[in-house]
Amino acid sequence: MMEDTIIERKGKETQPLPESSLEFQMKEKNSELYKDKEIHKPNKVLRILLILVIALGIRSIIGIHPHSGQGEAPRYGDFEAQRHWLELTTNLPLLDWYVETPDNSLDYWGLDYPPLTAYHSYILGKAANWFGIPELTELHKSRGIETSSVKAYMRITVLLADIFILFPAIYYFLKVYYQEVMPQETFEYTLFLAIAQPTNIIIDHGHFQYNNIGIGLAIGGAALVMDQYFVLGSLLFCLSLNFKIIGLYYALPFFFYLLGLCVFGNKHVDKRHSFLQGCLRLFKIGSTVLLTFILLWFPFASRWKNVLSRIFPFERGLYQDYVASAWCFLQPLKRHFTPTPALCACITLVTSLPANLKTFLKPTRSHFLFSLVLTSFSFFLFSFHVHEKTILYPLAFTTLLIQQNAFLNQMIPLLISVSMFSMYPLLVTDRLQFPYFVLQLFNLFFLAPIDGIHINWPILSSKHVDLDRGSRSHQPLNHNPSYNLFSRVIYFITILSMFIIHLLMLFVSPPSKYPYLWDYACVSFSFLCFFGFYSVSYFI
Secondary structure (H helix, E strand, C coil), X not given: CCCCCEECCCCCCCEECXXXXXXXXXXXXXXXXXXXXXXXXXXXXXXXXXXXXXXXXXXXXXXXXXXXXXXXXXCCCHHHHHHHHHHHHHHCCHHHCCCCECCECCCCCCCCCCHHHHXXXXXXXXXXXXXXXXXXXXXXXXXXXXXXXXXXXXXXXXXXXXXXHHHHHHHHHHXXXXXXXXXXXXXXXXXXXXXXXXXXXXXXXXXXXXXXXXHHHHHHHHHHHHCCCHHHHHHHHHHHHCCCHHHHHHHHHHHHHHHHHHHCCCXXXXXXXXXXXXXXXXXXXXXXXXXXXXXXXXXHHHHHHHHHHHHCCHHHCCECCCCCCHHHHCHHHCCCCCCCHHHHHHHHHHHXXXXXXXXXXXXXXXXXXHHHHHXXXXXXXXCCCECHHHHHHHHHHHHHCCCCCHHHHHHHHHHHHHXXXXXXXXXXXXXXXXXXXXXXXXXHHHHCCCCCCCCCCCCCCCEEEECCCCEEEEEECCCCHHHHXXXXXXXXXXXXXXXXXXXHHHHCXXXXXXXXXXXXXXXXXXXXXXXXXXXXXXXX
């Protein structure tokens, strides 16, 4: 220590401060912390950039593998569907985008997403022409085109959506929700888990879709709403809903959270909540939602029925292929019981209401996020016409909950692996088995939070975050031996079960009478895991 260290005291001469004094020690400590903070600030930025680069690298590697329907004429797959929408929107009049015409056969990947997806396809189609790839959108002649330039262009557009929509939304959400009281290393782990989540990567960059846009807009909207930018947050959620109708999975939580803030207020949002203030807030939010829908749907005013019939495909059945929903799980009872759309809607709403009513009566951030998770799982498990890929929507906000408490911290990476597993029959069809197994191992052995399995990531600080007050509580986490043993048992049983089913699917032929027996076993086991997580989450 330097002996000539001094402090200035009011009313006294400046004099040397003894090294043994408390003031001297505190000043030296603060000085060292300040220097340490300044030294590590560039390192913090570099680590965040490294995380983003690694996440993009993983996506790029997955992108060199086959896409959905590659080389499988005449229908191909989702890659061709997305490309075909670029072809339609850049060549046909807007009013013909959703209707049957000589140039638009709805049987061949007709546009069945809301208007914002159509506008997005139009922009990408025009950009393809501008970048010198006109063969991508050539009417009729471009069907099934799979040249290297076309595939590279389509893959890059998904990467750009990650960079400009999904990544910023996740980063902003974590900063807002955890209120910067999370240790930096734990924040980096959570950020990496969220943006390197294998299920999103293998569907958007392997199978090929743009789920990152709809999910990113919803996450950004939720973050803005929690950060008290209610109008802008509502706008982003409306854009999410108008990009992909699965955004309905999040509609009830947004509605009840914002309505609860208007009716009851929140002591962490409003210092003094008044009836007039709530009415004004409700008017602003309602006007934003109404105006956004009017602007997006006005061009289709004369064809709105055609658009609705395309984006709500009730005629396509209860579910598509094998999906880990309740109705696919109950398929053996199909002869005795066939749910109708109305029954599915009723069960979905009833199972969603408890979390949403809680959010309405006490509109806190944590209640809002839990209602997003629970409601989206209700829709996935019980609603009508569910795709296997829609598990991405419940999983998106679930992943962001990982630092909420010890149970979620232990179980969410395992839930991600089960989600990947639930889509394995689809990935086999896409010939994506190799990247699937690599990503599964990456998730289980790099991101898994069980001590001794994960690779040097700090999972939780010793105290968890009180998310509605922005302070740390004094409840220790992950220090209960019986709890850790319970978590390890769940991990072991789940991974062993998936491993056994994989062995059966790879090496044992199913009975000729039940050719899809192993696929059914795969999604049924996944459903039981999802339902178990969903049920327990209601009580934590």
